[in-house]
Amino acid sequence: MPVVARLQANSPIFAPDLQQLGQVFFPGGELAIAVPEAPDDGGVSAAAPAAASAAVSGAAPAATAGTAPAAASAGDSGPAWQVTVTALPVDTGPDELPGMTAQPRPIRWRVRVEAIAPDGRRDAQEEVVAAQPDWSPRQYDHRLRRAARRLMLAVLGGLTGIAPGWGILTGVRPTKLVHDLLDRGLPMAEVRRYLAEEYRVRPDKVDLVTEVAARQRPFLRHGAGDPERYDPRAISVYIGIPYCPTICSFCSFSIYPLQEHRGELPHFLAALHRELEIIGAAVAELGLRIESLYLGGGTPTSPPDREFAALLEQIERALLRGQRPREYTVEGGRPETFNRFKLDAMAAHGVTRVSVNPQTTVQATLRHLGRIHTVEKFYRAYDLVRRHPHPFVVNCDIIIGLPGEGPAEVAQTLADMRRLAPDNLTVHTLAVKRGSRLHGEGAGPEVLRRLTPQEAEAMVAEAAATARSLGQHPYYLYRQKYMVGSLENVGYARPGTESLYNIQMMERRQTVIGLGAGATSAWFYAPANWLLKAPENPSHPGTYIARVEELAWRKVEHLRLLFGGETLAPAPRPPVGTETGF
Template sequence: MNIILKSNTLSRSELAAGLSLCRAFFPEALVRLEEEGTALIEERNSIDVNQGDTDFALPEIEILHIDIHYPETPWRIEGYFRGAIVVLDVDDVQAILAHPYAGKESLRKLLLKRGILALLPQIAGHTPPWGILTGIRPSKILHRLNDAGYTLEEREKSLQRLYGVREDKAHLLQEVVSIQQPYLKMMRSHPNHVAIYVGIPFCPTRCSYCSFPAYSLKRGREPLEQYLVGLGEEIRTAGEWMGATGLVADSIYLGGGTPTVLTTSEISQLIALIMNTIPAKIEVELTVEAGRPDTLSQEKLLALRESGVNRLSINPQTMHNRTLQRIGRAHTVEDILRVYRLARKIPDWVINMDLIMGLPGEGVKDIQETLEQIKILDPDNLTVHALAIKRGSKEHEQGLPQNLGSELEVMQEVVMTSARSMGMQPYYLYRQKHIAGNLENIGLAKPGLECRYNIGIMEEQQNVIGMGAGASSKIVNPVDFSLINFHHPSDWQVYLKRWGEIQRKRAENLKHISKGY
């Protein structure tokens, strides 16, 4: 299906603000801004001319027309699509705008989204649980409202009546933000404390749903060995200018890929290099993403803990062997149980486990069975993702349909009930494009065992220095929390040639901002 978004009153840039929300209603649709005639020409030109003029049918093109009359008086919103019509008059618009607004978009864009939110449920038969919020970090809006001094009741009404967020999601967001507050207060009071990310973009095999930059080691370890040499150079350089600038690591996160694809010797040497080179707090949070149980052994686990690792993530994704095989994981449920028990025998670290809702072939019963086994293991943290099928993944290439049914919401209810029964509470959440059911990914933790790195990177109130192929850096201005982003190339070979260039730009911006500390 092709949807052309049109308006007589909005500029093209204003109208573009509605694209993501339209896709939230119709994920499989191609939603564009082109004029109808242009779209027809584009579609016709894409057809093989050898087929002849009568052997093909153009994809159905439907017009979603919406006009916003604001700040002109009388205010109103008008729209129509597939025979459905919406008209919100001046009283409706005033009721929407009567609540606190913490967004950075113009009110015309906000009203465009509210018009779409009123119109499309008539056709789609459902309303996205997050209302007009389509961004990755809905919690940032609530933080802004909180910082502006609005009461709990005012914040709740803003979420539900201005942004159209469903009541249960508004309550969830309030809970997350309240747990984050003391952590963010600490980050704000120490702007020289930074988060460090070190990426290892290699895996034993590639999961069918994965769209991250990660390279399989099936053909040998030589690329990984070359990569570690260049990564070590970047770490040393970063440590030098961090020391000169007065920056100190509050948290260090080894992600990927799968960092534990390194040998015991390699990962011990890498962590030693980081700890000896990067200025860090005595109580630095040091996390290793040990996502694949098949990359762990007792020897490696002991080496990680002895190296100072105090947070470990063991990621089963599911506790069903048939699904693990289907998605390309090179381990079994028995491997997960064995490795987790080995890790739990080692004291004084926090263990997280990742799960994915909506994996191919899995339903409510499957997630219930997975959670029953997880509950017996009793991890300290649980991170639950709603499956997102993105370009670059095998599932996308093979055309796996996205699970958008109400079953996913039931799955999430099961997850939350189970996590709370384990004494956990939600402490961060984020959303993704193409996320199943228009839901969210949630991080849960036992009180006091929340991951500072996850909070800092999600709320974007702490500088993040990313090292390695595909790593991102966020330079945060503590005055207004505006951001400057830097991204290393995802290709590890290109990264080895270009990391110095990105490093210099990043260091210059950090030095400039740090003058205000």
């Protein structure tokens, strides 16, 4: 693929910024990124001096891992964008650069960004960053990087005409920044100003992210709405079922077609039953309260009726042990896996929220995605849930930017959502991940470029208007790499139906225990407000089956360290797969 843009910098600290903002301004294009190699100590503390020494020595930048070299290569065809980031000292010469922490006075660095378009248009801007004596080297690195991002935004925005709504924010959780600022005591007005001035976030996105954060505060630790409600022993649990009827073209998760892995299913379920038993005993031992429980995947309603009902029974018997979570979600994303038997089982075991996810109600798109259900099957599944005597909260997921869809197709799906009126509407913007079939078939760049940012934003805005017309408000959001229009995913809900799990999972202020294949845990240490590294379960079902005892007991040891409790040796158990009953 021809290189669309060559981006280089004279310090390795700028490599992530070149990559991330390069994806924003040149979506789907091949980027050639080059920076000097990082210092041998691997640290970032001497980044600014490293930048100066690289510039003075004239050393050629080295290509970063996973990118093409910035110099022209045989694969290039025609001119490409040229972007250069340079950081140089203002107050001192290159021979007078001790470590930042040794400076007796602030020193200033000039960050400059220059860009040249393929047609010869060019622009350059610069910003001076003054180090304060109490800044750590890492803090100064962040200041330099933020300055470079602002300059790239201004220069490339002017030359390309692209005005990213999220400014220089590229992280998954923009609400995390808002919560951190609020926790430090900043009033919301100051938070809004900071987002606009420091990160160049557009006013409409400032409105969105601050509205979401304000609605989340009562549910989080240090929540502004009811801080006394916070329970340090409350947790969430995620259970992953790694099977689907078919694999959608946009899906990047480690999911397996059930028809091809049906013989493996009994062994997987036996392993999951065992993990539920081990973790359930630890939850009871430590006096933990399961606030929310999320059964996802994959499609957890994929197993046959009796196996599905047996799983719900095991969750209630081994994990919950009499507890009634405030929220219990089943992600029944594929309509063809629904029936009255499964809904009755969900109701009997305390499920409160069900997702019925069409992604689109355009039949041609469903076929193109590789989904085997029809739009009519979605309508029937939705009605089945809605008409059930148990008062399930119903969520529907839709995706903006699917291949082949434009304003007319999205309008059709939104009209259906207005007619059906789910309690929750989750609006995703398509992200073309490396693990998806779209990416593997080489269709990713075309999909990412097919809609202009303005077209994608208009459809997302129409989806937001649809949700608000249903009496819903935004309550959680997140962003991903390689998204159409560099936009966001937003969950909307009628007041009182917000998904607790979605909030806690996204904001990372509560321990989440992940069970099943591919499930990830998050350890939150409440006394210090720390998020600690937690183990991940293998995504391949066979590996999970073979290692379930080891994985489960490792989580138990971690939970005992987090919440206190005796360290007990695991009791010997028969090998997984030898149980009967499946």
